Amino acid sequence: MLDAAVAIFSRRGYHAAGMDEIADAAGISKPMLYAYLGTKEELFIACLHREATRLVQAILDAVRPEAPPDEQLWRGLRAFFRFVDAHRDGWSVLYRQARGQEPFAAEVAAMRARMVELVSGLLPRSTPDDVAPIAYALVGAVEAMADWVVDHPGEDPGLATTRLRKLLVLPRGRED
Amino acid sequence: MLDAAVAIFSRRGYHAAGMDEIADAAGISKPMLYAYLGTKEELFIACLHREATRLVQAILDAVRPEAPPDEQLWRGLRAFFRFVDAHRDGWSVLYRQARGQEPFAAEVAAMRARMVELVSGLLPRSTPDDVAPIAYALVGAVEAMADWVVDHPGEDPGLATTRLRKLLVLPRGRED
Amino acid sequence: MLDAAVAIFSRRGYHAAGMDEIADAAGISKPMLYAYLGTKEELFIACLHREATRLVQAILDAVRPEAPPDEQLWRGLRAFFRFVDAHRDGWSVLYRQARGQEPFAAEVAAMRARMVELVSGLLPRSTPDDVAPIAYALVGAVEAMADWVVDHPGEDPGLATTRLRKLLVLPRGRED
């Protein structure tokens, strides 16, 4: 049921999507949509929330806390790209949407904060005061790569990790 | 006239912004708005277009084609962040908005393509077939850093470049 | 079961009251409500009917047909005000509601007709052709006084009768 909503939202955008459309796609009637998931805004947030949770969970499942930090990082990224590759609609598009729309920025920011925090812990500690913005930029690179994955279906999502590895200094240049 | 539109769009978001509002802010009447800039969608695209053009131009002006590639890159980035810092409304917010909204993705993609192309020419040529996605990810990191700049006014935008330098392998790892 | 309906209707008004709400308050499920009392409109009419019947009955019980007409009248009024005082929800509010709403005006009119008829028989017979409208106005005064009683709980409802006696010529001016 959320699946249908995610599909429609991702295909048409938040505002262009109509509740009629979503209800139809979900195979239920509009009043049910409202009964189960509340207002359109709440529905969108629910979508966002589910996708974000799943994504974060997929990453957490992949990261081995006992491994060395950089391996954790690459494992996490691999999981990330794999997930995005498997949830085109779900993640990337919702994410792209929610980023700008005011009522949803908060939700996205929260999720990104979780990821930045996760990443921050894995970055070399050479420059403590810079960690936040640097991690932020790293997440940006990762997201862009995710967009690339989404826009190039059929390609092995594992490549994304390899390519990032080429771009980023972290794995080789550890200085901590 | 576009200035007013940009200001309103960035403050309220594409859908929340009303043509009344924009016409008022521009000091003209709605029919004129339509006469000069067409539909709301076209108006937004016009805004996007102008901001994108200005940004790219600012970068091109800063890059010295005769300088070594990596210096070109860092000069371009400095210009980029300086521009974004000076055009908060114009760039970041419009950009954040347009990214997801279907009718505008094309325009954003076009601009990003220009930047990717620009960057691609400056990246080390070690892996020709990977250049596009890697440049794409780099642009993503840059955009994220731009967001960070926009969200932290008062900070020196020059820091953004320094920080990116710390993140990216490019300056040191040149292998071409 | 009607009690719940009356309570809800009086508290929230006919349209604001939902069948869900009423069913909940009655401790049964909506389909039962429909099975027993039919449509919402019919339900409201049923409420109206019961309250009207009870009120008229209370009056009839109080009036002693063998007493002189004006004593009958005052006894009836006393009973009326006492009843209204004891059935705030039931009478006044339903009545106030039903008066304007088109589908219910008939029911209210019917009840009022019964009261007018009752009163007509007790009025001095000086002007036979005028009896109906005069009785009608008298009933109006009585109803207004009833509203006053309802809006001033805690006051002795007996006062209402005294006050009406001051307003109306009837007890003194009998000419039949």
Place this chain on the structure above:
Amino acid sequence: MLDAAVAIFSRRGYHAAGMDEIADAAGISKPMLYAYLGTKEELFIACLHREATRLVQAILDAVRPEAPPDEQLWRGLRAFFRFVDAHRDGWSVLYRQARGQEPFAAEVAAMRARMVELVSGLLPRSTPDDVAPIAYALVGAVEAMADWVVDHPGEDPGLATTRLRKLLVLPRGRED
């Protein structure tokens, strides 16, 4: 434009009346209705307000402050019934409607308060502490008579005054 609204509201009741219907009847389009008169609730209140103001004005115009109190009263009543007779839709029905509907009770109460006050000043001062409820009941009788007038078109509205005179002790039984 308010005329159309009054007509529709009186014919169909507040809730049954649709804005489409009213706009059609007014010969304009719905957005204009909203532009000029705001929300449906506000529209209804505007109707109420206008009718109430007109009615009170008609009464004030008829009352001669220099005349003796009881003559003032009868003059006011005559004007009242004449007005109601000429504004069937406008007054009686709106009044009947607004009385019960919660958001409008205030408006009606305000108008009635004005009338009660007006009447109170004209009642014999024999029982000062009772004046309010008694005046209230008197207004009720007057309103009922107004209903009768509305429900019997073609009859001379002057009769209403005569009949009230028969009912009420005031004109003859003055004791102040």
Place this chain on the structure above:
DNA sequence: TATGAATGAGCCTTCATTCAT
């Protein structure tokens, strides 16, 4: 030419009402 005034079209939301269990 520039605008005040007007509208068609559509969206979100809510209930009274009824099946299938």
Place this chain on the structure above:
DNA sequence: GATGAATGAAGGCTCATTCAT
């Protein structure tokens, strides 16, 4: 026999868009 779950239908409201002045 009783209900949880489902819906058709409609209503208020807004906004991009355009005539008539």
